[in-house]
Amino acid sequence: MVTTASDGRATWVYARPFTQPPVVSALAVDPDFSDNRAVFVTLETVTATQATVRVWQTQALLGLGVLPAIPAGAGVKVHMTSTGTLT
Secondary structure, three states: OEEOOOOOEEEEEOOOOEOOOOEEEEEEOOOOOOOOOOEEEEEEEEOOOEEEEEEEEEOOOOOOOOOOEEEOOOOOEEEEEEEOOEO
16 A cells, blocks of 8 residues: 555555566545545556556536546555566
């Protein structure tokens, strides 16, 4: 598990490098599920040694019915897994 920085990004450095970039999966943990916002994670970069994700949160705009996203900020936990061939 990794935790986001103030810009909503988190980097996971693998314990051992892969022979090529692995398949990575990431799931953000909503820090406050009692509010009406939701969080989701996007994968930004994947290399043989690390992966970087960014967590976003929705923000309702009153009367517009749209949910634009902004970076979630610091402290959001992200569960990450990878599958590939290790060196």
